């Protein structure tokens with residue numbers, strides 16, 4: 001509940017953002033419910049979402065990059081040759097959703113999308 005502040009001062013139409021420390025019009029804060037606003041402004045809320053996205057993306061990249069280069073190559077080869085994600089996960093002893101989390105739009109994501117493969121029915 002750290003992010004929630006109850007606006008007890010009815011006449012106050014500005015609010016200080018806890019993140020950027022700027023005094024901003026109350027309209028620049030997301031309302032959670034009547035009289036209750038987020039403690040950070042919409043600009044900071046956007047930055048927080050972006051930071052989360054990048055943190056998450058880095059985590060995905062890190063998971064794949066932790067594998068040896070040979071293993072990475074083998075995984076991509078297997079996927080390209082039509083081995084299902086489920087079977088590839090099993091073959092390399094990975095968690096059931098691990099490979100899925102590395103794939104965006106049919107490409108394994110690491111530093112940059114490198115190799116695409118066609119998802120085939122098994």
Ligand SMILES: [Zn+2]
Pocket residue numbers: 017018019020021022040041042043044
């Ligand atoms: Zn702010």
